[in-house]
Amino acid sequence: MSTGTSEVTAQARIGIVDDHPAVMVGVATIVNHEPDMCVVATAASVSELIATGQSFDGVMLDLLLADGSTPTENIASLGSLNVPVLVYTSGDRPALVREAARAGAAGMVRKSEEPGEIVEAVRLVVRGEVAASADWAAAIESDPQFxxxxxxxxxxxxxxxCAAGETAVRVAQLLFISRETVLDHIRRIRVKYAAAKRPAPTKIDLYQRALEDGIVAPIPQI
Structure with missing residues (x-):
C-alpha cells in the first residue's frame, strides 16, 4: 500500500515501510502533525516504497515484516536511496536490532514511545545523527562485534x-563519488562509533575518533 501527500519544500520528506496498516497510519499521522516533516509515501515492503519513485530525506522501517525479508536485506535495498534509515519496533527482538545496526541503520525507536520521542528520533536521523534509544544501546552493548x-x-x-577539514562536497570531488554517497558513509561511520560508545556527532568528534584510531596523525605542536 502506498500513499502520497502534498510536497512542502521546507519539510523533511519521510517514507514509511510497515505492513500493519493501523500502525502505519498512526505513525504517519504523528509525523504529519509536525510542521518540519511530512510523509510522502508509505508501503508494506521496501520494494514497494522504492517503486513509488519518491525522493526521501529519511525512511522509517518496521524491523520485522511479514514478507520474510531481513533487516540486512531491507537496509541494503534502501541504500539505493542514499537516505538514513530509522528502524522502529516493539523492541522485543534484540537480535534483529543488532542486525539492523550492523547493516547501517541510523537508530531505533519503539513503536510504543510517546509521539514526541518518535518525531525527535526522525529529526535526529534526518540531520545525520544517531537516534540511540536505551533498547538500541542495550542490544548493541551485548554484541561483541561492536x-x-x-x-x-x-x-x-x-x-x-573529513578529519582533515574537507567538506562533503570536496571529499566527493576528490574520490569521484556523489556528495550523497559521502554523507551516507559519514552516517554509517557515526553509527559504528555510537555503537561502540564512542559517539562522534560533530566534526570535532570525528577528528578525535580518527586521531584515536590512527587514521590521521596528530597536529605537531609548535
Missing amino acids: VPVQLSPREAEILGH
Whole structure:
C-alpha cells in the first residue's frame, strides 16, 4: 500500500515501510502533525516504497515484516536511496536490532514511545545523527562485534578527509563519488562509533575518533 501527500519544500520528506496498516497510519499521522516533516509515501515492503519513485530525506522501517525479508536485506535495498534509515519496533527482538545496526541503520525507536520521542528520533536521523534509544544501546552493548570499530577502507578514507577539514562536497570531488554517497558513509561511520560508545556527532568528534584510531596523525605542536 502506498500513499502520497502534498510536497512542502521546507519539510523533511519521510517514507514509511510497515505492513500493519493501523500502525502505519498512526505513525504517519504523528509525523504529519509536525510542521518540519511530512510523509510522502508509505508501503508494506521496501520494494514497494522504492517503486513509488519518491525522493526521501529519511525512511522509517518496521524491523520485522511479514514478507520474510531481513533487516540486512531491507537496509541494503534502501541504500539505493542514499537516505538514513530509522528502524522502529516493539523492541522485543534484540537480535534483529543488532542486525539492523550492523547493516547501517541510523537508530531505533519503539513503536510504543510517546509521539514526541518518535518525531525527535526522525529529526535526529534526518540531520545525520544517531537516534540511540536505551533498547538500541542495550542490544548493541551485548554484541561483541561492536567493541572494536571496524571501518571499511572507503569509510576510513572518507573519515580521514573529513578529519582533515574537507567538506562533503570536496571529499566527493576528490574520490569521484556523489556528495550523497559521502554523507551516507559519514552516517554509517557515526553509527559504528555510537555503537561502540564512542559517539562522534560533530566534526570535532570525528577528528578525535580518527586521531584515536590512527587514521590521521596528530597536529605537531609548535
